[in-house]
Amino acid sequence: MSGRNSSIPRTMKRLAVGVIACASPVVLYAQSCAMCYQSVAASGARSIHALQSGILILIFPPAFICVGITIVAYRRRNLYNE
8 A cells, every 4th residue: 555655646746747837828938039039030041050050069968968867877776775
């Protein structure tokens, strides 16, 4: 029975997060600087492509760091239980 009792708070937390995510306005997820948008839209195709490439380049290092930390944590998850 103790396994079922410990899963109830976890389920309640997940339910609360889901309700909060569904209740938040969609506008929050689409925030952008109007001035930045206008300046990029007015620039040429080369500038738009350079900006898109820069965004992709800046996304990869944090993604690799997160994946690396997750892999290390997964491999060492039972190290201190023994």
